[in-house]
Structure formats: C-alpha cells, structure tokens
Amino acid sequence: MLLEVRDLHVEFHTRDGVAKAVNGVNYSVEAGETLAVLGESGSGKSVTAQAVMGILDMPPGKIPKGEILFKGQDLLKLKEEERRKVRGAKMAMIFQDALSSLNPVLSVGEQLGEMFIVHKGMSKKDARAKAVELMDRVRIPAARERVGQYPHQFSGGMRQRIMIAMALALEPELIIADEPTTALDVTVQAQVMDLLAELQREYNMGLILITHDLGVVADVADKIAVMYAGRIVEQAPVHEIYKAPAHPYTRGLLDSIPRLDQKGQELYAIKGLPPNLLAIPPGCAFNPRCPMAQDVCRTDVPPLYEVTESPVPRASACHFWKECLHG
Numbered sequence: 001m002l003l004e005v006r007d008l009h010v011e012f013h014t015r016d017g018v019a020k021a022v023n024g025v026n027y028s029v030e031a032g033e034t035l036a037v038l039g040e041s042g043s044g045k046s047v048t049a050q051a052v053m054g055i056l057d058m059p060p061g062k063i064p065k066g067e068i069l070f071k072g073q074d075l076l077k078l079k080e081e082e083r084r085k086v087r088g089a090k091m092a093m094i095f096q097d098a099l100s101s102l103n104p105v106l107s108v109g110e111q112l113g114e115m116f117i118v119h120k121g122m123s124k125k126d127a128r129a130k131a132v133e134l135m136d137r138v139r140i141p142a143a144r145e146r147v148g149q150y151p152h153q154f155s156g157g158m159r160q161r162i163m164i165a166m167a168l169a170l171e172p173e174l175i176i177a178d179e180p181t182t183a184l185d186v187t188v189q190a191q192v193m194d195l196l197a198e199l200q201r202e203y204n205m206g207l208i209l210i211t212h213d214l215g216v217v218a219d220v221a222d223k224i225a226v227m228y229a230g231r232i233v234e235q236a237p238v239h240e241i242y243k244a245p246a247h248p249y250t251r252g253l254l255d256s257i258p259r260l261d262q263k264g265q266e267l268y269a270i271k272g273l274p275p276n277l278l279a280i281p282p283g284c285a286f287n288p289r290c291p292m293a294q295d296v297c298r299t300d301v302p303p304l305y306e307v308t309e310s311p312v313p314r315a316s317a318c319h320f321w322k323e324c325l326h327g
C-alpha cells in the first residue's frame with residue numbers, strides 16, 4: 001500500500017477551546033489509484049491532507065493520535081529533516097489558488113527550474129531545459145517562449161497547469177490535489193482535471209483528490225471517502241456510491257448535484273449547518289440534520305459498519321445503513 005492513514009486525530013487549540021477537526025480518519029491509496037475525498041466546508045479534508053504532507057500548523061494544530069504510513073513507514077515518527085525529504089521528493093500537493101502559491105517575482109521557468117537545482121543539483125541551463133520540458137508536458141502552448149514569463153502573465157487555467165508541473169517535477173509517488181480546479185471556470189476545470197488524471201495514469205501515481213463537487217469525481221476517481229465533522233462517514237468504490245449511497249449524508253450530497261434533466265426544479269440542499277467543531281453533537285454528528293435520525297443516533301456514535309450486502313468492500317458510519325441503501 002502506498003499510503004495508509006490510520007485513526008488520525010487532529011485538534012486545534014484555540015482561545016475558545018479545542019476544535020476537533022479530524023476525529024479518527026482511516027483511508028488508503030495505492031499506486032495508480034485515485035481517492036476522492038468529499039464533504040462540506042470544514043469537514044476536515046484539507047487538515048487531513050496537511051497532516052499527510054507534514055505541513056500542518058503546529059501549534060495551534062496537534063496530532064494526539066494516529067499513524068500515517070507511507071509505504072509502511074509512519075511519517076509521524078520521522079525527524080523533521082527526513083520528513084522534509086519525503087515531502088520534497090515522494091509526495092507533492094496542488095492547491096486551489098495557483099496565484100498565491102506561485103512566487104510573483106520569479107518567472108515560471110525559474111520556479112520550475114529551482115526544483116531541479118535544489119533537489120537534483122542541476123545547472124541553471126539544464127534546469128531551464130527541464131522547465132520547458134515540463135511546461136510542454138502539461139501542454140502549455142509555446143513553452144519555450146513563455147518559460148521566462150511571470151505567473152500573472154498566464155491565465156488561471158495555465159497557472160494551474162504550472163502548479164501541476166511543479167508537483168510532477170520530481171516524479172512523486174503521491175499527489176494530493178486540494179480543490180485543484182475550484183477557482184477555474186467550468187470548461188477549463190474539465191481540461192485541467194483530464195490532464196491531471198492522464199498524468200496520474202501515466203506516472204502510476206497515487207492521487208488524493210479533495211473536492212466538494214461530486215460531479216467532478218465520477219469520471220476520475222476509483223473510490224470515494226465522504227467526510228463529515230472530521231470523520232469518514234462513507235467509503236466505497238465510486239460507482240457503488242452513485243448507484244446507492246449507504247449514508248444519509250452522502251445521499252444528501254448526491255441529491256444536491258444539479259441535473260440537466262431536472263432543469264427548473266428547485267435544487268435540493270441538506271438542511272441545517274455543519275456542526276461546531278468545539279462542540280460536536282453526541283451520537284452521530286450528522287443527527288441534527290438527518291432525515292432518518294432515531295433515538296440511538298442521538299446517543300451512540302456509529303462505528304464504520306462494513307456494508308455486507310455489497311460485492312465490493314464498502315463501509316458506512318450509519319446505524320441505519322441498510323435502510324439508507326434500500327431507501
């Protein structure tokens with residue numbers, strides 16, 4: 001297994017109290033596999049990813065419990081220097097906002113080349129040639145002419161391609177893409193997503209794709225982990241989830257996707273708000289918003305049940321997963 005996150009907990013110590021942002025997350029990604037992580041704003045998708053990358057703000061963040069196994073080695077046990085090596089060469093992250101992630105006063109060629117100079121000890125000239133090669137790879141037209149240009153001279157879609165090029169530079173085994181296309185308009189979104197999926201297949205990388213857009217993941221993901229209040233509430237191969245969700249929260253997310261054949265109808269929205277992480281409700285964290293909630297949901301935290309009726313492994317943290325599956 002390339003990456004295995006086990007029982008990960010992350011909390012933030014703030015003036016108002018302890019915010020429990022991640023509360024026992026388990027997920028895994030194999031080489032060549034795409035895991036989509038879904039969930040509303042604040043559900044802990046990015047914080048989990050930051051913990052995996054080793055870029056969590058600590059303090060105020062703290063990891064009281066858990067393991068992050070990268071090819072069997074627990075990254076949380078590494079010294080900072082060893083950790084940095086893994087982060088630089090073996091895994092890379094792509095962020096939503098390319099403009100603020102790129103350095104405005106360096107040309108894109110310098111920024112791409114820097115990776116090869118620092119990590120591979122290349123000469124400036126060779127690094128520049130590598131930068132052009134990478135820009136070609138992510139299909140930036142006229143790469144040779146544009147290698148000396150600055151980030152603001154590129155469109156949003158092209159900048160996001162440059163971010164992908166940066167992430168690919170050292171041929172990492174794992175890429176975490178945190179809402180990589182959210183800031184782009186819809187057609188450009190699809191192009192960038194296709195490119196990322198294509199490169200991932202070609203390099204046989206593991207990909208964790210964070211998004212709150214269920215529409216985006218259907219084509220590219222192998223499996224989905226749905227997060228709510230810092231926990232995974234449902235995990236399944238992508239097609240199984242679309243066929244029949246086994247958690248009312250997933251059902252709510254699916255029902256909120258706009259559909260062309262239902263044009264004109266009012267869009268469904270899950271009622272209520274995500275919980276305050278300083279005071280997560282007892283029982284199932286989703287219970288105050290759940291149309292299926294019973295008494296037990298208000299008292300007992302549901303474990304991640306194996307969905308035994310499924311021919312492929314899948315799991316749901318709902319006491320009533322069976323009813324949900326057939327509902």
Ligand SMILES: Nc1ncnc2c1ncn2[C@@H]1O[C@H](COP(=O)(O)OP(=O)(O)OP(=O)(O)O)[C@@H](O)[C@H]1O
Pocket residue numbers: 012014019021039040041042043044045046047048057060061212277
């Ligand atoms: N540095 C920090 N200090 C305090 N709280 C933080 C910090 N970083 C994240 N949090 C909190 O952790 C919780 C989870 O945040 P996270 O960024 O993982 O959400 P998310 O699922 O990625 O949401 P979004 O879809 O909006 O990106 C949020 O309540 C957030 O406010």
Ligand SMILES: [Mg+2]
Pocket residue numbers: 045046047178
């Ligand atoms: Mg986020």
